[in-house]
Amino acid sequence: MSEVKRLEALIDSGDLAGARRLCLDGLGKDPLDPALNEALVRIIKGTGDHDALRAQIGRVMETSRKVPKRTYSALGSFAFYALPPPGNAELSSVLYMRAHREYPDVPWYYLIIGDIHLYSGKKDEALAEYRLALEEVDPSLLTRDSTSVHRYLLKRIANIYYEKSDFAAAAGAFEEFRRMKAYSFYVTDCNRYVDSLAALGRYDDAVEVLMENLEKMPNKGPLRAKFVEFMERYSDRVSGEFELPPRTLPERKGLPERIPVETGIVTEADDMVEVVREKTSGIARPGDLVALAESVTAITEGRAISVETIEPSFVATRLAAMVQKRSQMAPLGSPHGMQVAIDEVGRGRVLLGLVGGLYDAVTRGKGHFYSLAGMQTALVDDMSGGMPPYDHHVIKGPRDPDATALRVKQQTGLDCCIVDANDQQIAWVIGASEGVDRKHIEQVLSDNPAGNEDQKTPIILIRP
Structure with missing residues (x-):
């Protein structure tokens, strides 16, 4: 068994002290090793030893060698989400700025550094970083492809302008983003684009955007609600008459009560059991079952x-x-x-x-x-x-979804399942605590009540 495999086995078994000794021994030989730094982050998450994280970042910053991108990512991302502010943003920014100097052709570092500003509440600094990227990134890299940084920059720029009430700039950025036909043009983006156009008096353009998106997503409740709201306010200002398209899927009846629980943004610094405990407190009742989104569960595992x-x-x-x-x-x-x-x-x-x-x-x-x-x-x-x-x-998927569901059950008393659901009317229970009827839950959640966009509701309480 390789050293990294042994290390992962120790972490998975809960022997964090043994894992720490083995990991630090390996880092003593090569402090830049990506796999060892990724393992160290997992250990620190379990022990809460933030001083060890700061010390390792210090060793990386002192080296004259080129640091692997995976090492920058492991340490920089976890430092931002795990350490208390404002030191978290300062330390993470220093790491990523060095990464950008070492890898000047990697446009993603503009986005990452901008995100550090954005999620630290510094929207102006974030906006400046995103706009700098649009000016400096090779235009050949600004494509419609999902691996193009362009769509991610435009999404953030448009939403920042909207939140600053600069509706002309917001509408321009949303229009560019819309033209990319990106899957990540969410209902929230559409509705904010419509609001921006309406604020500019461009009512016909606004209804065109609404109808275009309703044609693609006729079953999205927030989008349908926006159409009703828009027509109630502006029907006398648009050219022509428009009707709300019919749903292509019938509204489901006879289901157990399903309660989406908003969590905010969940990160690799969070523990999913603690998220469930905190966010369902005062909401969950005995007999409820908690369903967790598999992708968010995986994020908390550093996946x-x-x-x-x-x-x-x-x-x-x-x-x-x-x-x-x-x-x-x-x-x-x-x-x-x-x-x-x-x-x-x-x-x-x-x-x-x-x-x-x-x-x-x-x-x-x-x-x-x-x-x-x-x-x-x-x-x-x-x-x-x-x-x-x-x-x-x-x-990636969660490491052991059955074990995670069991841990939730043991520590909260709630039956639990981990679910991979989408907007194609498919739900797949990939892990569950003992006694959960997986097929029944898949039917109950097949319409994906948690949403597949930016609803921030990765927890669903199912109440019989």
């Missing part, structure tokens, strides 16, 4: 991989192209998503899954790729599926 650290291999690029031909929305249709899957389960397992996928293509079957490649490949979420600040990350 979000920042895009600048992923280097797709030739094999990953070729395999992703083959998947892309079958489904443009498949997470593994992205070379970055495919590379993360290969790193997680091994190239041989993914190739075996590909054979299963080819069999499905010939027989019109379904599911053989993931059954052969393994559950973790099915749980990879590509960048286009996330919300800021994790929208430029590929997110």
Whole structure:
């Protein structure tokens, strides 16, 4: 067993003292090793030893060697979310600014540094960093592709301008963002764009945006509500008559009560059990079941991989192209998503899954790729599926969803399941505490009441 595998086994078993000794011994030999720094972050999260984090960042900053991007990401991201302000932002910024100097051709560092400002409450500094990126990044990199930094910059710029009530600038940025036809153009973005246009007196443009998005997303409640609100206020100012398109899915009846619980942004510094305990306090009742979003659960386990650290291999690029031909929305249709899957389960397992996928293509079957490649490949979420600040990350599935669900049950008394749900009327219970009827929960959550955008409700209480 390799040193890193031994280290991970110790962490998973809860032997953090043994893991710490082994990790520090390895870092004494090579303080820049990415895997060891990632393991150190997991250990520090469990022990709360923030002094060890600061000391390791100090060692990295003192070196004259080029630091691996994964090491910058592991230490910089965790430092920002785990350490108390304002020191967290200062330390994280220093790390990432050095990373940007060492890797000047990586445009993502503009976004990351801007996000540090943004989530520290410094919107003006964030806006300046994002705009600088648009000026300095090679225009050939500003494409519609999900790996282009452009869409992520525009999303943030537009929303900052909106929050500053600069509706002309907001409308301009939203328009550019809209033209990219990005999957991450959420209902919130659409509604804010509509508000910006209305504030400028551009009522016909506003209703055009609404109708365009209602055509694509006729079942989105907040979008339908925005249409009703807009027409009540401005129907006499638009050219022509417009009607709310019918839903394409019937409203479901006879379901148990489902209560979305807002959490705010959950990060790798959080513990999912503590999030459940805190956010359901005063809401949950005996007999309730708590359903957790698998991607947010994975984020709390440090399973979000920042895009600048992923280097797709030739094999990953070729395999992703083959998947892309079958489904443009498949997470593994992205070379970055495919590379993360290969790193997680091994190239041989993914190739075996590909054979299963080819069999499905010939027989019109379904599911053989993931059954052969393994559950973790099915749980990879590509960048286009996330919300800021994790929208430029590929997110792996939770390490052991059954164990996490059991821990929630033991520490809160609530039955628990971990669910992978989407807007295609599919829910998959990937982990659950003992006695949970998985098939029943999949039916109850098939319409994805937690949402798949920026609702910040990764916890659903199901009340019989």
